Amino acid sequence: MKVLNTPADYQKWREENRSFSVGFVPTMGALHQGHASLLAESKKQVQKTVLSIFVNPTQFNDKKDFENYPITIDEDLKLAEELNVDVVFLPEYKDLYADEYRFKICESDFSKRLCGAHRPGHFDGVLTVVMKLFQIIQPTKAYFGEKDFQQLSLIKKMSETFFLPLQVVAVPTMRESSGLAMSSRNRRLSKQGREFAAHIYKTLVEKKDREECLNELKRLNFEVEYLEDYENRRYVAVHLEGVRLIDNVQI
Numbered sequence: 001m002k003v004l005n006t007p008a009d010y011q012k013w014r015e016e017n018r019s020f021s022v023g024f025v026p027t028m029g030a031l032h033q034g035h036a037s038l039l040a041e042s043k044k045q046v047q048k049t050v051l052s053i054f055v056n057p058t059q060f061n062d063k064k065d066f067e068n069y070p071i072t073i074d075e076d077l078k079l080a081e082e083l084n085v086d087v088v089f090l091p092e093y094k095d096l097y098a099d100e101y102r103f104k105i106c107e108s109d110f111s112k113r114l115c116g117a118h119r120p121g122h123f124d125g126v127l128t129v130v131m132k133l134f135q136i137i138q139p140t141k142a143y144f145g146e147k148d149f150q151q152l153s154l155i156k157k158m159s160e161t162f163f164l165p166l167q168v169v170a171v172p173t174m175r176e177s178s179g180l181a182m183s184s185r186n187r188r189l190s191k192q193g194r195e196f197a198a199h200i201y202k203t204l205v206e207k208k209d210r211e212e213c214l215n216e217l218k219r220l221n222f223e224v225e226y227l228e229d230y231e232n233r234r235y236v237a238v239h240l241e242g243v244r245l246i247d248n249v250q251i
């Protein structure tokens, strides 16, 4: 497994591996089985698998959230090695943002709803960093989790809109046995909090009516940021023990 830090180093590797199909899994690290399922899908479908780990500051509207984001590089590299990842791309801020974020990709409708309504600028940061990474990595296929369904939809649409020569592949949400969607942020919950957080998915599945679902989460004392239906999906964001958790289900 190669660990490459700069776009130039990666581009050299890509040039040498021109004849292979490349699957790309962008992440912010603190890897878990959800990330592993994206990597496994790539391993099945293409010849070389590239994982990137970069905690992207431009997508955090809350400085504290960025500073508290879990970083577990040594464990992440170990897992990547076990999963037979071919390349880990591990850039620094200056490698991706030589422009100091003067240039951005913005979407004017869906990115302003749901998570976007509560995290101003979040999706500008996401779309911009993903566009930069796509340009560097030059993947055949790129893998994104349904856990972040709004993000997945926006990235799919961006790729079509800009005629990017790659396929965006959706991977179902991996859950703990309790039903809780796996997330790097779950590490910041107490043991009790992690158990309690299972009520989010349970409520989404059990309460068919939106109002009922919202009332149940409030009754359980979750601080609900939003609970909304949009195009056949129900999306939720709550705060628990100071940790922001999101989930979504098809309705």
Ligand code: AMP
Residues within 6 Å of the ligand: 026, 027, 028, 029, 033, 034, 035, 037, 038, 143, 144, 145, 146, 147, 148, 171, 172, 173, 174, 175, 181, 182, 183, 184
């Ligand atoms: P993150 O590191 O949280 O930015 O996530 C990187 C990628 O992994 C994104 O495409 C996420 O949607 C995906 N992902 C995160 N958690 C899960 C999960 N529980 N199941 C499936 N995919 C996930």
